[in-house]
Amino acid sequence: MSETPLGFVLFEVARLYRARTERAFEQAGLGITSGEARTLVYVNQHPGLRQTALAEKMNVEPMTLVASLDRLEAHDLVRREPDPSDRRAKLVNLTPSAAPLMARITAVAAEARAETLQGLSDDQVAAFRATLEHLRANLVRCARAPEDA
Amino acid sequence: MSETPLGFVLFEVARLYRARTERAFEQAGLGITSGEARTLVYVNQHPGLRQTALAEKMNVEPMTLVASLDRLEAHDLVRREPDPSDRRAKLVNLTPSAAPLMARITAVAAEARAETLQGLSDDQVAAFRATLEHLRANLVRCARAPEDA
DNA sequence: GCTTATAGTAAGAAAGACTTAATATGTCCG
DNA sequence: CGGACATATTAAGTCTTTCTTACTATAAGC
Numbered sequence A, B: 001m002s003e004t005p006l007g008f009v010l011f012e013v014a015r016l017y018r019a020r021t022e023r024a025f026e027q028a029g030l031g032i033t034s035g036e037a038r039t040l041v042y043v044n045q046h047p048g049l050r051q052t053a054l055a056e057k058m059n060v061e062p063m064t065l066v067a068s069l070d071r072l073e074a075h076d077l078v079r080r081e082p083d084p085s086d087r088r089a090k091l092v093n094l095t096p097s098a099a100p101l102m103a104r105i106t107a108v109a110a111e112a113r114a115e116t117l118q119g120l121s122d123d124q125v126a127a128f129r130a131t132l133e134h135l136r137a138n139l140v141r142c143a144r145a146p147e148d149a
Numbered sequence C: 001g002c003t004t005a006t007a008g009t010a011a012g013a014a015a016g017a018c019t020t021a022a023t024a025t026g027t028c029c030g
Numbered sequence D: 001c002g003g004a005c006a007t008a009t010t011a012a013g014t015c016t017t018t019c020t021t022a023c024t025a026t027a028a029g030c
Helices: A007-028 A036-044 A051-058 A062-074 A098-117 A120-146 B006-027 B034-045 B051-058 B062-074 B098-117 B121-146
Strands: A079-081 A086-094 B078-083 B084-093
Touching: A007 A036, A007 A098, A007 B006, A007 B034, A007 B098, A036 A051, A036 A062, A036 A086, A036 A098, A036 B006, A051 A086, A051 B006, A062 A079, A079 B006, A086 A098, A098 B006, A098 B121, A120 B006, A120 B098, A120 B121, B006 B034, B006 B098, B034 B051, B034 B062, B034 B078, B034 B084, B034 B098, B051 B062, B051 B084, B051 B098, B062 B078, B084 B098
Parallel strands: none
Antiparallel strands: A079 A086, B078 B084
16 A cells, blocks of 8 residues: 555645635625635736736736636626726736725635645644645646646 | 745645646647546546546546546546446446557656655655655545534 | 434536637738 | 737636535334
8 A cells, every 4th residue: 555646635635725715705704715815916916917928927827817706896896997098908906895805805715725724733733845846836837838848 | 034834835736737837748749638648647547437436536527527527538548337236327448549648648647756856865855755645634534523522 | 112313326417628610810922 | 100919808618626405215213
């Protein structure tokens, strides 16, 4: 009986953590999914970006982001305005009504995180994050560089 | 600009890693998804379990597993036989034709893993795995213990 | 024997993510 | 300046994973 490949463990933990987060969001009555929350977080971190630029920051296809933004816009949480320097483009920002929700999202997510990370030291958490970020950098690099070298 | 919540980083890394794995599987012409590969790995690790027991090992609902097994059975990679001790149940095993595919899955997954983990020491990888397993244990515990305490 | 629980099958829905295609706009080069 | 190529967004569609609800046959417990 061999060890479960690391990738499958990672996928499983991500799935379980996500389910935990969704439950927390639902119980708190936030009215959004973790995917939508993630979009809000990124718009907040990078206000006024074009949709395509934001999608690149988030490592998803623009279409994927747009669907998420559509739902958030419908909830008056983000607004999309024409880019004055390029009539093809739109700039994405949070609306004022997003601020209180962001605070709640942060608090609820912190709850789920605390439960998930229970028993780990701050150093262990920091190392874990650093590793994740390292993996992400590797994965982003290989996703953007076709293997024709 | 605040730090991206750990959960979102984790979800993103899992997604990117999964996409990387799917690409590798497709390029190798394996004909199965990473989800199906995961099921094969678990059947291999736990031969002859009932579907419900296997689903529990995998932390998914039985229905989810059954859908996966349906596809794998259609490809003659697993077989389900009635449990002689309980006529409601079925026992799941790999078929002989799964063995060569398992070897290929393992090799291809190792490729994706090597690329993803590039730059990390063996100790770092081991610590990462240990942390993932710790998180999984926490998440499994809270998923199975309702918060009415 | 009746009630409750369990295992598996069937049907349906949601979320997230991607691909293809079309249109309007922008850039570059001859 | 015009044509070829590239880009941003919208529209439509597909796939995978995962879950929930419901039903039937079987098993367990009292």
